[in-house]
Amino acid sequence: MCSVGDDYQENELANHMERLDIKEVKTCNKCREKIPNVLLRRKDGYCKSCFLNGTEHKFKAFLGKHRFIKKDEYVLVNYTIGHPITSLLSFLRSGINASTPKQLKFNPIVLYIERNFHLNYEQRLRLLEQIQQHVREFNFPIYFTSFVQYACHSNIDFKTDYREITLNTNDCEEINKLYDSNISPTAQMEFYKQFEHRLLLESAKRLGCQHVFTCDLAFDVASQILTNVSLGRGSHLQMDIGVCDARDPNVTLIKPLRVFDIKELALYNYFNRLEPLVIKEQQFDPYLSVQNLLTNFVQNLQVNFPSTITTVVKTGDKLSMDKEIWQNKRCELCLLPIETQNGKFTSAEATEFSHWISTHPPDPKVPAIEIYNETIGATGKNARKYCFACSRISDFLIKQ
Amino acid sequence: MPVCTKKCGKNATLRRPKTGDTLCKECFFEAFENEIHFTITRAKLFKPGSAVAIGASGGKDSTVLAYVLKLLNEKYQYGLKLVLLSIDEGITGYRDDSLKTVEQNKNDYKMPLKVLSYKDLYGWTMDEIVKQIGRKNNCTFCGVFRRQALDRGAAHLKVDYLVTGHNADDIAETVLMNILRGDLARLKRCTSIITDNGDGIPRVKPLKYTYEKEIVMYAYFRKLIYFSTECVFAPNAYRGHARTLLKDLEKIDPSVIMNIIQSGIFTSNVLMYIIS
Numbered sequence: 001m002c003s004v005g006d007d008y009q010e011n012e013l014a015n016h017m018e019r020l021d022i023k024e025v026k027t028c029n030k031c032r033e034k035i036p037n038v039l040l041r042r043k044d045g046y047c048k049s050c051f052l053n054g055t056e057h058k059f060k061a062f063l064g065k066h067r068f069i070k071k072d073e074y075v076l077v078n079y080t081i082g083h084p085i086t087s088l089l090s091f092l093r094s095g096i097n098a099s100t101p102k103q104l105k106f107n108p109i110v111l112y113i114e115r116n117f118h119l120n121y122e123q124r125l126r127l128l129e130q131i132q133q134h135v136r137e138f139n140f141p142i143y144f145t146s147f148v149q150y151a152c153h154s155n156i157d158f159k160t161d162y163r164e165i166t167l168n169t170n171d172c173e174e175i176n177k178l179y180d181s182n183i184s185p186t187a188q189m190e191f192y193k194q195f196e197h198r199l200l201l202e203s204a205k206r207l208g209c210q211h212v213f214t215c216d217l218a219f220d221v222a223s224q225i226l227t228n229v230s231l232g233r234g235s236h237l238q239m240d241i242g243v244c245d246a247r248d249p250n251v252t253l254i255k256p257l258r259v260f261d262i263k264e265l266a267l268y269n270y271f272n273r274l275e276p277l278v279i280k281e282q283q284f285d286p287y288l289s290v291q292n293l294l295t296n297f298v299q300n301l302q303v304n305f306p307s308t309i310t311t312v313v314k315t316g317d318k319l320s321m322d323k324e325i326w327q328n329k330r331c332e333l334c335l336l337p338i339e340t341q342n343g344k345f346t347s348a349e350a351t352e353f354s355h356w357i358s359t360h361p362p363d364p365k366v367p368a369i370e371i372y373n374e375t376i377g378a379t380g381k382n383a384r385k386y387c388f389a390c391s392r393i394s395d396f397l398i399k400q
Numbered sequence: 401m402p403v404c405t406k407k408c409g410k411n412a413t414l415r416r417p418k419t420g421d422t423l424c425k426e427c428f429f430e431a432f433e434n435e436i437h438f439t440i441t442r443a444k445l446f447k448p449g450s451a452v453a454i455g456a457s458g459g460k461d462s463t464v465l466a467y468v469l470k471l472l473n474e475k476y477q478y479g480l481k482l483v484l485l486s487i488d489e490g491i492t493g494y495r496d497d498s499l500k501t502v503e504q505n506k507n508d509y510k511m512p513l514k515v516l517s518y519k520d521l522y523g524w525t526m527d528e529i530v531k532q533i534g535r536k537n538n539c540t541f542c543g544v545f546r547r548q549a550l551d552r553g554a555a556h557l558k559v560d561y562l563v564t565g566h567n568a569d570d571i572a573e574t575v576l577m578n579i580l581r582g583d584l585a586r587l588k589r590c591t592s593i594i595t596d597n598g599d600g601i602p603r604v605k606p607l608k609y610t611y612e613k614e615i616v617m618y619a620y621f622r623k624l625i626y627f628s629t630e631c632v633f634a635p636n637a638y639r640g641h642a643r644t645l646l647k648d649l650e651k652i653d654p655s656v657i658m659n660i661i662q663s664g665i666f667t668s669n670v671l672m673y674i675i676s
Contacts, residue, residue: 186653229579230649230656234663290652297645301580311582318584319667339666345443345593347568347661350609351418353438357431358421361407367476368434369441388662392655 019043030054038267042306048271055260055268059091060102062259066243068252069211071105076209078200079112079131079142084215084257086276087265089138091256108213110135111158111203113196115147117171118282127279128162134277145203148174151195156202180396185289187393190231194333194390197253201335204251216255217262222309223298225316227291232348232389236336238321241313247335258313331387333394338387348388352376406431413621417613417654425621432618436606437472443593445604446480450560453485453601455550456505456513458498461565463505463626464615465607469563470509484509485553485562487546488517490525491632498627508625516553518545530633538633554601566605569612569646572657575664577642591664611657 025045028034036045046054069075077092079085095104112131116124128144135142144162148171149155159165168174179191204212216224224241228234239245245253257265269276286296301308328337341349356372363371386394401411404424412422416431423431439445446452454469456462466484473480486502489495499515506513519525522545530538554562571591578587589595596602607615619626649656 184653225579226576229575229663229667230660232659232662235666237663237667287648287652290649290656293645293648293652297648301641308580312579315579315582315584315587344665345439346665347609347658349442350435350439351655351658354416354431354435354609355419355421357434357438358416358419358423358427359405359407362427362430368430369438372438389659392659 020045040264052268052271055087055264056091056094058259059256060095060104062256063104064102066254068244068254069106073106073211074207074209075106075108076200076204076207076212077108077110077140078212078214079110079135080215081127081131081277081279082215083262083265083269083276084217084260086134086274087260087268088213088215088257089135089140090269090272090274092140093138106211108140109207109209110140110142111200111207112142112144113147113199113203114144114165114167115192115196117148117175121167121169124167125162127277128165130277132162143203143207145199147192147196147199150199150202151175151178156199156206158203158207177398179398183396186231186291187396189289189291190389190393191397198335200253201248201251210251212251212253214253214255215257217257217260217265218309218313219261219298219302221255221258221316222312223291223295225312226294226298228389230290230294232392233387234319235325235339236321236334236387236389237316237319239336241316242320243317261309329384331390332385333390333397334387336387338384414617417611417650418658420654428617428621432610432614433468433471436468436610437476439593439606439609440472440478445594445606446478446561448479449481450479451481451483451558452561452563452604453483453514453554453557453559454511455562455564456484456486456502457565458486458501458505458627459565460615460619460624460626460628461567461607461612463501463624464619465563465565466505466509466511467622467624468618469606470511481559482509482511483557483559484511484513485550485557486513486515487549487553488515488519489542489546490518490527492527494629494632495526497629501625501627504625514553514557516549516556518549521545521549521552526633535633542633551600559601561604562601563604563606565607567607567610567612567615568657568661569650571605571608571664572660573642573646575660576645580642587664587667591661609658609661611654613654 019042020039022036022039022045025036025039027045028036028047028050029044030046030050034047034050037048038046038051040046063069077088089110092104092108098104112128114124114128116127119127132142141160143158143160144165145156145158146166148168149157149166152174157166179188200212204210221241225237228237228240233240239247243255243258284292286292298309325337325339328340330336331338353372356376357368360368360371362368384391402422404410404412404427405421406423406427408424408427410424413425414428415422452469454462454466456466466482469480469482472478473482484502484506486499488499502513505511517525526538526542529541533541550562574590575587578590593608594602594604646657
């Protein structure tokens with residue numbers, strides 16, 4: 001039966017947002033005096049000074065509103081190449097140097113996780129040098145650590161000088177030994193994400209930090225929500241995409257830039273003459289993995305339905321986690337609680353039955369469901385080590 | 401050619417998108433029907449002896465649903481009284497032809513058929529509505545009318561359940577769409593296998609965990625007659641974006657459909673928790 005129109009509000013979203021050109025906006029939205037230099041959300045024009053003040057205020061307001069960080073605490077800043085980190089370091093520096101009551105009173109430490117094994121040795125070294133230089137411009141301490149050393153050998157070593165970090169030419173082969181060669185690019189990206197997450201938490205603990213700042217923008221959060229849903233991580237949505245990830249009792253992961261879009265930060269950097277580090281992007285194939293496809297989807301959606309990103313982020317924010325789930329055993333990979341079925345007939349169970357019925361020959365005397373219920377159904381789920389989504393990728397993992 | 405994973409000794413004819421297993425035609429029928437039987441029994445969809453109306457459009461989903469329900473009802477003695485219920489929206493070149501297919505189903509499966517038309521219920525056919533309002537938002541009218549028409553038809557037939565052919569792809573698509581437009585209320589209920597709006601007749605989706613691709617393969621191998629033309633008013637609506645996205649995701653990894661439903665179920669758990 002046709003399901004188009006079942007949800008009878010579906011055309012509402014097709015109403016495109018008002019689109020203006022900067023020339024059509026006569027005065028700044030904030031001061032109502034000057035001529036606007038910047039057009040945000042395709043309708044709001046701001047003059048340069050109002051834009052810069054507004055952007056910095058937005059960052060501080062975010063921290064002030066949530067009150068995550070106490071005075072003199074240490075915050076680990078995860079360095080990821082691009083515009084966002086440049087703005088973040090600038091926000092932090094200007095906030096710490098401010099002499100107003102809104103001064104930021106915590107101590108940032110920058111961490112760079114070296115994971116550029118797709119580049120050659122010289123390129124990797126050159127990049128590290130540039131990163132060190134970039135962070136020093138803002139006068140923050142920086143540590144380097146190797147992703148390969150952590151993922152393959154569980155070694156966490158922090159270096160303050162980029163020249164001391166272990167870079168091996170066979171890092172790429174080393175990392176490939178971690179998982180089965182049949183692994184899909186989707187699962188591979190998930191592994192990297194989970195390992196990086198754990199490395200960040202572990203590094204924060206060792207460096208005495210109570211919080212970690214990451215550079216995720218609203219766009220990243222929106223594509224992460226769709227990715228998580230597509231990979232079966234719906235029950236853990238709040239931890240992965242929320243303002244604050246509290247899966248570890250001692251370290252919280254915070255996304256202070258999730259209220260920004262890339263245009264705002266690129267313009268902020270431009271007006272402040274801040275040069276972000278630029279590297280040649282790896283070729284992006286949208287059909288390579290679920291993650292790539294959804295990133296590409298959100299990017300395209302932004303053009304025709306610009307309000308969708310905000311809608312998706314807000315929807316994600318409303319999906320908090322069931323408090324009772326925290327009493328469950330934790331998944332060994334993502335460290336989040338393993339979901340319980342509570343008697344519900346889930347798609348996990350339906351898939352399990354489908355696989356069972358597709359691999360067992362029929363018995364002419366006993367109905368298949370009876371055999372299934374007696375063997376698999378009755379024994380219930382074995383003590384599970386992984387959550388639903390991680391169990392789907394754990395088969396590829398050779399060693400941890 | 402790989403061999404059938406059910407160890408029957410034959411060569412496989414297809415690879416199941418849900419699990420990646422390879423099956424021969426006969427084993428596929430057995431697995432497909434057993435899965436729907438498993439869904440019906442595991443989710444306790446019907447009480448024995450109930451009257452059930454099958455929302456029949458003549459399309460692949462409802463045709464397969466009618467066929468399999470009749471087969472399972474006889475094989476496992478559900479004791480269900482099955483009736484076909486069709487809605488004639490009054491769309492020339494689409495519904496008039498597909499209703500002929502439903503008539504054929506009625507004769508083939510020996511089930512009574514009730515056809516309700518928009519013209520009789522509301523005094524308007526969809527053709528007349530489109531003439532009046534144009535092609536914009538016409539699906540909104542059709543959707544609202546059909547919901548009510550099905551309820552009225554089911555009430556008229558005095559049935560206990562109304563089953564529809566919504567498949568796993570449809571449900572995953574709805575989950576995605578509700579996230580994209582931030583509709584939490586619909587997100588909460590769109591993954592339920594039974595929806596009961598209180599005073600009405602419960603709507604049941606026995607094909608909730610059945611892939612669209614497998615439904616097509618089943619209909620093809622069983623040589624079932626169904627109508628496969630898209631509605632002449634098929635719109636370029638927002639749902640189209642979700643559908644294209646899902647099809648692209650399925651190409652990369654077919655298990656994504658089940659993952660999305662799983663995520664939908666767990667988020668609805670959370671939403672219930674928030675609301676309570």
